[in-house]
Amino acid sequence: MAEFNKKYLDNFLGSVRKYMQMRGSLSQKDLADLTDVGVSTMSRFLNQKTRDIDPQLIARIVSKLDIPIHEIIDFVEEDYADRFIRLVKFFKGEETIAPEKEPTPASMAGEENHRRSGEDRRKNPDRRVADKGENEFVEDMSDLDKKAENQARKDQLGIREKLSRLTPRQKAFLTDFLDSDVAGRDLIVDLGNSIFRYTRQKGIQF
Numbered sequence: 001m002a003e004f005n006k007k008y009l010d011n012f013l014g015s016v017r018k019y020m021q022m023r024g025s026l027s028q029k030d031l032a033d034l035t036d037v038g039v040s041t042m043s044r045f046l047n048q049k050t051r052d053i054d055p056q057l058i059a060r061i062v063s064k065l066d067i068p069i070h071e072i073i074d075f076v077e078e079d080y081a082d083r084f085i086r087l088v089k090f091f092k093g094e095e096t097i098a099p100e101k102e103p104t105p106a107s108m109a110g111e112e113n114h115r116r117s118g119e120d121r122r123k124n125p126d127r128r129v130a131d132k133g134e135n136e137f138v139e140d141m142s143d144l145d146k147k148a149e150n151q152a153r154k155d156q157l158g159i160r161e162k163l164s165r166l167t168p169r170q171k172a173f174l175t176d177f178l179d180s181d182v183a184g185r186d187l188i189v190d191l192g193n194s195i196f197r198y199t200r201q202k203g204i205q206f
Contacts, residue, residue, distance in 0.1 A: 003055045003084065008075040012058075013046065015072050019065040035060040055080075055087065063091035069172035081168035085175060 004012075020026040026034070032042035037057060044050045045057060062072065069085060076084050089095040166174065180188070 002077050003080040004053050004058065004075055005077055006053070008072075009048070009053075012072050012075040013048075015067055016046070016061055016065065019067050023065060031061070031065075034064045055084065059084065059087040060091050063088045068176050070169060070176055073169045073172045076168065078168050081171065085172065 016031075020031060028043050028046055029039050031046075032039045035042070035057070037060065041057070045054075061067070062069070069088065073081065086095055178185075
């Protein structure tokens with residue numbers, strides 16, 4: 001699977017150089033040190049001397065220069081966008097496990113418990129029958145809870161459907177919005193409300 005659209009590589013490199021200037025006129029060596037990669041590796045990439053594009057290198061650059069995802073999202077293939085955003089968060093320290101390092105310890109623990117319970121049932125057939133009865137009892141008792149949960153899910157379905165239909169660009173903007181401080185989010189909301197009021201007054205429909 002291709003992670004990046006090479007058609008937009010020049011645009012991405014332009015954003016990198018812009019943020020290198022914004023972060024204090026960083027040199028290629030400064031950026032290499034900042035992202036913990038070799039100077040020659042960074043030089044080859046910035047000068048387009050490499051044939052393959054390393055996702056971890058891209059994510060390191062984006063995270064360390066703090067480049068807004070929505071500015072470079074065209075460079076990221078749509079199928080890879082979610083994983084790339086998680087990888088950037090990992091290098092920012094906002095995610096504890098990189099996308100490539102799953103399964104998690106919790107899931108491994110769950111598998112171990114499942115394996116042990118299977119061994120117990122094989123060793124004790126009577127217990128297996130008892131377990132079946134207990135499970136049926138629990139299922140009957142939890143019917144009301146399930147109905148309540150289903151109703152709650154239906155109430156939230158509209159929001160979930162809308163979120164699932166967002167494009168990678170829109171998801172990236174939403175991520176940047178949620179990562180902003182309270183004042184920044186308020187400013188974006190105020191600007192958005194002003195735009196909506198203006199479009200309604202002009203009769204513009206989206």
